[in-house]
Amino acid sequence: MKISWISDAGIRAETSQGLILFNHDENSLTSSSQKDENTIAIFLNEDLKKISEKKLEETTKVIFEPGEYEVNNIPIQSHAIRLNTESLDESINIFSVISEGLTICYLNEITKITIPANVTESIGKIDILVCISNDSSDKSVESINSLLSSLDPRILLIAEKGNNLNVTEIYQKLIKGLGQTPEDPINNANITKSSIPDALKVVNLKKT
DSSP states (O other): OEEEEETTTEEEEEETTEEEEESOOTTTOOTTTTOSTTOEEEOSSHHHHHHHGGGOOTTOEEEOSSEEEEETTEEEEEEEEEOSSSOTTOEEEEEEEEETTEEEEEEOSGGGOOOOHHHHHHHOOOSEEEEEESOOOHHHHHHHHHHHHHHOOSEEEEEETTOOOSSOHHHHHHHHHHTOOOOOOBSEEEOOGGGOOSSOEEEEBOBO
16 A cells, blocks of 8 residues: 655555545545545544535545444444543544555544553554654654554654654654664655564655
8 A cells, every 4th residue: 555645634545445535634635636436535523524525526435433334345443532631522533444454543633642442452453553743842752652652553654744844853753762763754655564564663754
């Protein structure tokens, strides 16, 4: 599969089973961006779906609520996670998708979430963790390290909103903390089951 970071819109995963768009906005949802008849559009909540629904093609399958789904033979889980904020009613959905034998977990609002053990158990082994960061603060780095510890993915794809640098600051901080050697950022992460490393690999996705 090929995974890319589309502007500040969201993650695009091109798989042999269809196209998966994580949290794309109305500006990035075009006929060409949904060219695959097996396109799945996943939104963090209903409000974000409503904002973009005029741009959705009739053939695009839409998911925005908690639950278990199967679309184009792709199992999808969505779990509502309460945010660590003063508002007890504020929550966000996290999604896991299985395609080509790989489990992808997509996370946003990373500084505000703690994933309960029962959700981690339900998702199971994660091959690819996609974290969208709003900044490169130490708090964001701490949050990602905590998520890595609890979810134990093999590949971390990191993208940073509002950052026009090729190599984002948060990537450099993460790599330094993990004792790894930095690599050049990439537009597309081409990942197969056979290419999954034994140890954690961190990849800096560049905007396309």
